[in-house]
Amino acid sequence: MKLSHKLLKFTEPLTYQRGWRRAQRSIFRVPLRPLLASIDQERLREIQQRYANSQAGYAKYANVEPWLRLNRERVQDLKLHRSMPKRVLDLGCGGGFFLFILKKLGHSVLGLDVGHIALFTELLALFGVPRVLWKISAFEPLPDFGHEFDWITAFSVNFNLYHPSKRRWGSAEWDFFLRDLQRHLAPGGKVFFGLNPLFDGDYYTPELRDFFLSRGATVERERISFKNGLRL
Numbered sequence: 001m002k003l004s005h006k007l008l009k010f011t012e013p014l015t016y017q018r019g020w021r022r023a024q025r026s027i028f029r030v031p032l033r034p035l036l037a038s039i040d041q042e043r044l045r046e047i048q049q050r051y052a053n054s055q056a057g058y059a060k061y062a063n064v065e066p067w068l069r070l071n072r073e074r075v076q077d078l079k080l081h082r083s084m085p086k087r088v089l090d091l092g093c094g095g096g097f098f099l100f101i102l103k104k105l106g107h108s109v110l111g112l113d114v115g116h117i118a119l120f121t122e123l124l125a126l127f128g129v130p131r132v133l134w135k136i137s138a139f140e141p142l143p144d145f146g147h148e149f150d151w152i153t154a155f156s157v158n159f160n161l162y163h164p165s166k167r168r169w170g171s172a173e174w175d176f177f178l179r180d181l182q183r184h185l186a187p188g189g190k191v192f193f194g195l196n197p198l199f200d201g202d203y204y205t206p207e208l209r210d211f212f213l214s215r216g217a218t219v220e221r222e223r224i225s226f227k228n229g230l231r232l
Helices: 001-011 013-027 032-037 043-052 056-062 064-077 097-104 119-125 169-182 204-212
Strands: 087-092 108-113 131-133 149-157 184-193 218-220 223-226
Touching: 013 064, 032 064, 032 097, 043 056, 043 119, 056 064, 056 119, 064 097, 087 097, 097 108, 097 119, 169 184, 169 204, 204 218
Parallel strands: 087 108, 087 149, 108 131, 149 184
Antiparallel strands: 184 223, 218 223
């Protein structure tokens, strides 16, 4: 690639934003070693041995270190390692890596997910992360959690997929969902979604992108961030 092309790419907003996040991660670090040291290594080895020869796709999560690295970046990008303690709800929490790190940083955490993957249940118990069993469905409200949250997050979003047709949610489904989330947000609460790509490689239709923007989101590729709350 020619130097002129490299310079042009660096001036693009997406390249700059991602580069700035990487720079901030290197400045405001979250050491990984203390996180790993706080895990019961004997229980972790037992879990890893049980899934060592498993052909299931989710077995990869038993190797916790790379997933802690990934979720450390998520914590850093949301600046939750530099904030006062918050109440955080993570939708589709999986094995609880993101919430485990937040818990170690002093935040109050709660996960929400379906419970059919035994490995995730074991990891959540290992990490001491609480979870509510629930399947998110279009036009159905979330359960009552008993209190409001300062942050509601969801990474690698999959709940917006109809099965078995694999059709994605449109503006109507997302509008209902965001209005329901609003009742779970504390004043000044924030929302972040990390979307999975569509089958054509995009993350949303132009219409859905306009919908997110109309509700007050900052849209950056797969990142849908409501830093100033929801505009409903």
